[in-house]
Amino acid sequence: MPESVEQWWARRQWTKALDTPYVIGQYRAEWERYPVLIRQYHPDLNHGVVLTQIPPAADVYLVWECDAGHRFVATPAEQRARPAGSRRRSTWCPECTALATARRVVTPSPDAGTYVCGHARDPRWIENDPDDDRCYLCRRLDRETLTREQLVTMAAPRSRVEVSQATNTGGRFAWQCEHGHPSYEATIEKILGGRRCPVCRHARAGADAVPVGDAFVSRWAPAPASAAEPELRRRLGERLEVDLGNNAVRVARPFFSHLEVWPDIIIPELRVAIEYDTTGRDGLEHVGRREDTDKRKDRLLRGVGWEVVRIRCGKLRPIGPFDLTASGVTNALVDRIVDRLGEIRGELIVGAYRR
Helix, strand or coil: CCEEHHHHHHHHHHHHCCCCCCCCCCCHHHHCCCHHHHHHECHHHCCCCCHHHCCCCCCEEEEEECCCCCEEEECHHHHHCCCCCCCCHHHHCHHHHHHHCCCCCCCCCCCCCECCCCCECCCCCCCCCCCCCCCHHHHHHCCCCCCHHHHHHHECHHHHHHHHHCCCCCCEEEECCCCCCCCEEEEHHHHHCCCCCHHHHHHHCCHHHCCCCCEECCCCCCCCCCCHHHHHHHHHHHHECCCCCCCEEEEEEEECCEEEECCCEEECCCCEEEEEECCCCCCCCCCCHHHHHHHHHHHHHHHCCCEEEEEEECCCCCCCCCCEEECCCCHHHHHHHHHHHHHHHCHHHHHCCEC
């Protein structure tokens, strides 16, 4: 159970029989990957204990202060795990996150009785068929091939009651894919229109035509995030006679809503993917939960016979067996990458592609 920093520090002094159980700088390497947390931490708010004296896994409550002046209490693990799907700097502060999130105001509606079909009447819905006093969804399903029972079956278990009681097509519910892909959210209108599982929909646009483990050109792949990636690709192309034109690899299991992943550089001849990682301008990239996403992506690639070399820039530490640390794109870095490719696939094979 987490304890206050005073109690934690006193307990560590007793267990280690030292006045200073952790010296300043002992955990600098672990914390330097989180520049935002370094700014948020103040020793004067934490019994004079410096951040680099605290193990990242310590079960201790620390006081943090964001750039906006909000003070809050959180453990090191909670703070390191905050960045998720948002790139906003407010992600690192719970109060800033709450202020940045739009709140939906739900006004309770009075009981307006039921339709002839037995579903609760919605007083906010204006009916346009005086001759048929059924809810809009029941009338709409008369013109569709799906029945309400089939809709309920398609819904994820947690949404089946809501779908059985729905009166219109605008509500969002959770649905399950018939092919076993992760559940997804969509309105009934989209389900009736055929826009269903996003994994299946995206795969039909490209990945379904590619064998698992093959590289290909995907329409879904994002543009390069920085100028360093094209420059690194250009320099590698000068050293190796390989095809660097692909931007996706077909994987066996979904990566979010796709059956493909998009490494920065793909070398299909060697089945090696190269990623160029930096923390970004705000220090939010490739740390915390985003680092977990990187590891998941690497596992998917290795699961189909590929290997991954990550170029970890700045304060980022290696997360894979073949990762390299660098400060930027240089000829020396390209030499190290080529040497690493030789370690992975063998010097004899890599030598066949040298220019």
